[in-house]
Amino acid sequence: MGRRLSTEPVTTAVSEGRTAGAPATLTAAGVAKSYGTLRVLAQIDVSVAPGEVVAVLGPSGCGKSTLLRVLAGLEPPDRGRVEIGGQPVRGPSPDRPMVVQGATLFPWLTLRANLEWGPKALGNRQAGAIVDELLEATGLSGSADLLPRQLSGGMRQRAAIAQVLANQPPLLLLDEPFGALDAQTRLRMQEWLIGLLAERRTATLLVTHDVEEALLLGHRLLRLSHRPATVLEELALDLPSPRGRSTLSDPRFVHLKGDVLTRVLDA
Amino acid sequence: MALREVEGGAGLDLGEVLGPSSEIATRRRLSGWRRAVVGLALPAVLLTAWSVLSATGILSGRLLPAPADLARSFRDFVVAPQREAVPGVVPFRGAAAEHIRASVGLWTGAYVIALCVGLPLGLALGLSRWTAAAVDPLFQALRSVPITAWLPIGLVWFGLGSGAGRFLVFVGAVSPIVVATADSTARVPRQLVDTARMLGTRPRDLARRVYLPAALPGIVTGLRLGLTLGWTTVIVGELTGVSRGLGAMMFAAREVSRLDQIIVGMATFAIIGLTGDILLRAASRPLTRWADA
Numbered sequence: 294m295g296r297r298l299s300t301e302p303v304t305t306a307v308s309e310g311r312t313a314g315a316p317a318t319l320t321a322a323g324v325a326k327s328y329g330t331l332r333v334l335a336q337i338d339v340s341v342a343p344g345e346v347v348a349v350l351g352p353s354g355c356g357k358s359t360l361l362r363v364l365a366g367l368e369p370p371d372r373g374r375v376e377i378g379g380q381p382v383r384g385p386s387p388d389r390p391m392v393v394q395g396a397t398l399f400p401w402l403t404l405r406a407n408l409e410w411g412p413k414a415l416g417n418r419q420a421g422a423i424v425d426e427l428l429e430a431t432g433l434s435g436s437a438d439l440l441p442r443q444l445s446g447g448m449r450q451r452a453a454i455a456q457v458l459a460n461q462p463p464l465l466l467l468d469e470p471f472g473a474l475d476a477q478t479r480l481r482m483q484e485w486l487i488g489l490l491a492e493r494r495t496a497t498l499l500v501t502h503d504v505e506e507a508l509l510l511g512h513r514l515l516r517l518s519h520r521p522a523t524v525l526e527e528l529a530l531d532l533p534s535p536r537g538r539s540t541l542s543d544p545r546f547v548h549l550k551g552d553v554l555t556r557v558l559d560a
Numbered sequence: 561m562a563l564r565e566v567e568g569g570a571g572l573d574l575g576e577v578l579g580p581s582s583e584i585a586t587r588r589r590l591s592g593w594r595r596a597v598v599g600l601a602l603p604a605v606l607l608t609a610w611s612v613l614s615a616t617g618i619l620s621g622r623l624l625p626a627p628a629d630l631a632r633s634f635r636d637f638v639v640a641p642q643r644e645a646v647p648g649v650v651p652f653r654g655a656a657a658e659h660i661r662a663s664v665g666l667w668t669g670a671y672v673i674a675l676c677v678g679l680p681l682g683l684a685l686g687l688s689r690w691t692a693a694a695v696d697p698l699f700q701a702l703r704s705v706p707i708t709a710w711l712p713i714g715l716v717w718f719g720l721g722s723g724a725g726r727f728l729v730f731v732g733a734v735s736p737i738v739v740a741t742a743d744s745t746a747r748v749p750r751q752l753v754d755t756a757r758m759l760g761t762r763p764r765d766l767a768r769r770v771y772l773p774a775a776l777p778g779i780v781t782g783l784r785l786g787l788t789l790g791w792t793t794v795i796v797g798e799l800t801g802v803s804r805g806l807g808a809m810m811f812a813a814r815e816v817s818r819l820d821q822i823i824v825g826m827a828t829f830a831i832i833g834l835t836g837d838i839l840l841r842a843a844s845r846p847l848t849r850w851a852d853a
């Protein structure tokens with residue numbers, strides 16, 4: 294067994310614009326969003342409790358990224374409300390960062406400087422220590438001084454997740470984090486992410502169009518319709534933990550996957 | 561978990577598991593000396609042809625002096641002992657340092673002002689739709705006025721002398737700086753800005769921490785264009801009655817039909833402009849290397 298990393302956060306970053314204290318539930322109710330005349334989100338209700346991983350499954354172009362942008366506070370909803378612990382979301386915050394589709398790192402900075410960005414922006418003195426720990430946890434210690442373009446796609450993807458985790462957010466919004474990777478690499482990354490999220494008890498809303506990924510990572514599944522998106526169904530996924538490659542052959546997983554896939558294809 | 565097992569257990573580098581970095585495409589550049597040889601080949605061929613045409617008399621010295629004659633004039637310009645200064649006469653022999661100092665002084669002085677005005681204005685235009693909407697039409701209209709057309713008004717405003725010259729060089733240098741800065745700032749990917757905000761960057765720090773570095777490769781292109789355009793405007797700036805400067809020397813040479821001296825002036829312009837561009841590029845390279853293909 295590899296060395297287990299401490300589950301204790303190195304430090305708790307508190308600074309202006311951050312809500313210190315207990316992690317809170319994210320709630321979105323009746324969220325609707327259009328771009329001009331294009332109705333993207335019709336009516337979305339979703340909540341993520343502390344430590345929970347909610348998978349949102351939906352066809353391409355249905356508005357998954359749009360939903361995440363609204364939840365992250367990057368764009369206001371046309372209707373409905375988005376709240377964290379009862380407080381309305383008004384703009385982006387390091388407490389609920391979103392890792393964008395296609396993983397954005399600052400291309401002019403080394404990997405280490407990219408990961409240090411968040412803690413330094415919040416005036417966290419432990420930036421160096423936090424980043425060392427994250428580099429280790431992501432298996433990227435050897436590449437700390439490389440520029441993003443010198444990393445492989447999978448490394449970039451992990452780096453982008455590590456970048457926002459450096460602020461130790463209670464809630465993480467992930468937009469198809471492993472969509473562009475080959476199947477084996479994706480499975481490795483999924484196992485890595487499952488371990489990381491469990492260790493840090495980070496609540497996560499994971500958007501994907503991959504049924505297997507949704508079932509493997511989610512504690513709960515929300516299935517969205519085609520555009521304009523509504524929630525078609527909600528499923529509790531009580532598969533045994535810890536999940537990983539063995540889960541894929543679990544009869545309950547196989548059955549569930551067939552079930553969901555049929556409904557996705559029939560939709 | 562399993563991932564970390566693999567790493568911890570076998571001491572495997574993830575880079576190897578996920579694909580070797582050697583596969584990352586990097587476009588090859590010609591090495592320094594190779595580029596120099598290739599770059600000098602064409603001028604060398606032309607120079608040889610020119611010498612042959614002049615020596616055989618096919619090319620009249622009245623149209624284009626022979627390379628050897630030009631070399632002699634150039635040497636006179638640079639190293640010959642200076643004659644006593646005569647008021648109202650623009651010197652040539654041994655006067656290179658004097659003229660170059662005047663022209664380069666005009667150039668750099670105006671360029672620094674162009675930087676101080678152009679960078680903030682370009683950033684403001686690229687960052688704020690309101691500023692762009694308010695300023696852009698006027699700026700584009702002014703930009704369409706030919707640089708030489710600014711000469712008369714420059715003379716009225718600043719009188720004869722280097723003030724008007726500096727104004728003209730400023731006009732020449734500032735617009736590429738503004739256009740390139742505004743354009744590359746406006747093109748900074750939204751995702752970079754969003755990511756910075758979600759990492760806790762304060763909105764007022766975004767210009768300095770995100771927009772400026774992300775736009776820098778494009779800005780540097782504008783700085784180079786502005787530097788060169790400013791330099792080519794120096795000669796217009798020296799139509800303002802100054803008695804020192806490469807342009808002043810060339811106009812004086814034209815009055816007495818010294819084609820060799822005119823060409824020496826052109827060559828000096830070329831050498832100094834090229835040197836300036838090389839220096840600026842070298843100075844900016846460490847800042848923009850990340851964007852190299």
Ligand SMILES: Nc1ncnc2c1ncn2[C@@H]1O[C@H](COP(=O)(O)OP(=O)(O)OP(=O)(O)O)[C@@H](O)[C@H]1O
Nearest residue numbers: 328333351352353354355356357358359360394502
């Ligand atoms: N800024 C925008 N302006 C106009 N239309 C937009 C904008 N962003 C997204 N859209 C449109 O909204 C719809 C939903 O886009 P979105 O990116 O949210 O889909 P998605 O579910 O994330 O798709 P994918 O699975 O392919 O990533 C698309 O039709 C898209 O064209």
Ligand SMILES: [Mg+2]
Nearest residue numbers: 357358394468
């Ligand atoms: Mg998307």
